[in-house]
Amino acid sequence: MNEDGSRRWIRPKPSAGVWNSRRRVVAYALMLLYLAIPHIQLRGKPLILLDAPRREFTLFGYTFLPTDTLLFMIFLGIVVLLVVSFTALFGRVWCGWGCPQTVWMEYLFRPLERWFEGGRAGSLGIDRGKGHLHPRRVLKYAVYAALAVILANTFLAYFVGVDQLKVWVTQSPVEQPTSFAIMAVTTILVFLDFAYFREQTCTIACPYGRWQSVLLDRASVIVAYDPGRGEPRQKGRDRTGAGDCIDCSACVQTCPTGIDIRDGLQMECIHCTQCIDACDAIMDQVGTPRGLIRYTSREALEGAPQHLLRARTILYPAGLIVLLGIFAWQLSIKSTADVTLLRALDQPFREDADGAISNQVRVRIANRSGEARNYRLAIIGADGGQVIIPVNPFPVAHNATETLSLFVILPKSAFTAGQHEIRLRVDDGAGFDEEFPYQLLGPTGATSRTPPAGPSSTHGAP
Ligand code: SF4
Numbered sequence: 001m002n003e004d005g006s007r008r009w010i011r012p013k014p015s016a017g018v019w020n021s022r023r024r025v026v027a028y029a030l031m032l033l034y035l036a037i038p039h040i041q042l043r044g045k046p047l048i049l050l051d052a053p054r055r056e057f058t059l060f061g062y063t064f065l066p067t068d069t070l071l072f073m074i075f076l077g078i079v080v081l082l083v084v085s086f087t088a089l090f091g092r093v094w095c096g097w098g099c100p101q102t103v104w105m106e107y108l109f110r111p112l113e114r115w116f117e118g119g120r121a122g123s124l125g126i127d128r129g130k131g132h133l134h135p136r137r138v139l140k141y142a143v144y145a146a147l148a149v150i151l152a153n154t155f156l157a158y159f160v161g162v163d164q165l166k167v168w169v170t171q172s173p174v175e176q177p178t179s180f181a182i183m184a185v186t187t188i189l190v191f192l193d194f195a196y197f198r199e200q201t202c203t204i205a206c207p208y209g210r211w212q213s214v215l216l217d218r219a220s221v222i223v224a225y226d227p228g229r230g231e232p233r234q235k236g237r238d239r240t241g242a243g244d245c246i247d248c249s250a251c252v253q254t255c256p257t258g259i260d261i262r263d264g265l266q267m268e269c270i271h272c273t274q275c276i277d278a279c280d281a282i283m284d285q286v287g288t289p290r291g292l293i294r295y296t297s298r299e300a301l302e303g304a305p306q307h308l309l310r311a312r313t314i315l316y317p318a319g320l321i322v323l324l325g326i327f328a329w330q331l332s333i334k335s336t337a338d339v340t341l342l343r344a345l346d347q348p349f350r351e352d353a354d355g356a357i358s359n360q361v362r363v364r365i366a367n368r369s370g371e372a373r374n375y376r377l378a379i380i381g382a383d384g385g386q387v388i389i390p391v392n393p394f395p396v397a398h399n400a401t402e403t404l405s406l407f408v409i410l411p412k413s414a415f416t417a418g419q420h421e422i423r424l425r426v427d428d429g430a431g432f433d434e435e436f437p438y439q440l441l442g443p444t445g446a447t448s449r450t451p452p453a454g455p456s457s458t459h460g461a462p
């Protein structure tokens with residue numbers, strides 16, 4: 001914030017150095033990866049596809065279906081433990097090196113800004129002058145908008161898949177107003193993120209930065225200023241009694257979140273290492289050793305012995321190993337098909353003219369076997385009645401999920417208190433052979449009546 005309460009736009013000064021060179025290589029590799037992942041297939045499936053409307057999440061060749069709640073929760077637990085273990089050991093390395101927000105902002109959008117606006121000095125001059133209406137800045141925003149379209153479409157491809165996205169992109173907005181609206185809103189959000197919110201996404205919106213006080217401990221690796229060596233900071237040639245910090249503010253000018261690392265560990269620090277390069281360059285100029293700002297830990301700065309092995313670096317990885325084991329075990333016992341039984345969409349049962357009670361049962365089969373299968377269906381417990389299965393065996397393609405409606409018709413006398421239990425046997429002739437219980441519904445008393453439709457009674461494969 002400026003003194004008058006207006007926003008202080010941060011125009012960080014670029015700092016060349018070894019860390020910047022390393023980060024640039026990592027950043028460009030990650031940009032390519034980020035753009036490529038929606039197009040990469042593993043075992044015939046997208047590498048990552050988060051199909052939220054269908055509640056199907058494909059990760060590294062495995063698709064979590066709605067019936068995989070336990071497996072998916074374990075997977076999320078593994079991700080959380082990975083994050084906390086990694087943070088406990090290496091601090092916010094992810095923020096500075098791997099997060100798409102940092103990578104795109106610092107290695108695409110900010111360099112473009114400096115190029116269009118005439119460097120940092122040019123940007124600061126535009127801030128003081130015409131601001132957002134300056135022709136150079138307007139041109140920059142036009143390029144930002146074109147990039148936002150590409151990034152937004154890439155982002156959406158993670159959720160709808162590249163094939164569906166191609167359909168969205170090629171169809172007229174009039175034909176597909178909903179998909180067009182999703183694409184437009186996503187593009188606007190991406191544009192605003194990189195053109196307006198910028199570092200505020202990290203310092204205000206991102207929850208990960210706020211967890212750091214919990215996730216880090218005194219032995220975690222952080223980017224930090226060494227006050228024991230740098231203080232008392234002092235400008236000027238007379239260094240009598242002064243520390244190594246010459247108070248040049250190069251570390252502040254280069255910081256993309258606008259903080260002063262000499263104030264200690266701060267939530268806003270994304271550990272991007274730019275201040276390390278800036279300060280090392282100053283140290284070279286004044287002839288003092290590099291590393292006044294460096295990767296270190298609070299323990300090391302205090303001169304205390306460093307501990308790689310400590311409670312959180314033992315317990316988190318131990319928990320991670322346990323969860324990975326449970327996950328692998330669950331995968332190994334996973335059935336080759338998921339079967340879900342659902343009630344009719346309109347009314348739970350129908351009373352026919354001859355008094356018989358008809359139940360429609362929707363059988364949803366997800367084929368996980370890796371090849372096309374034909375599933376034979378049989379109803380057990382419907383003696384004296386009639387079973388209509390329109391397609392039997394029921395074919396389901398490789399990795400597909402299909403639904404078939406079958407009908408069970410029983411005399412009213414078969415129902416007790418409005419219920420009759422049957423079992424559905426599903427057999428694919430290749431090893432999958434399981435039975436699923438299901439409650440048929442009927443009239444509760446002597447006088448037939450149709451109860452209100454309730455939630456589906458479902459049974460998944462174990
Ligand atoms: S203080 Fe240093 S490491 Fe932290 S965000 Fe600023 S420049 Fe990056």
Ligand code: SF4
Pocket residue numbers: 225230233244245246247248249250251252262278279282292293
């Ligand atoms: S860049 Fe180094 S010398 Fe300059 S103010 Fe920052 S810590 Fe001090």
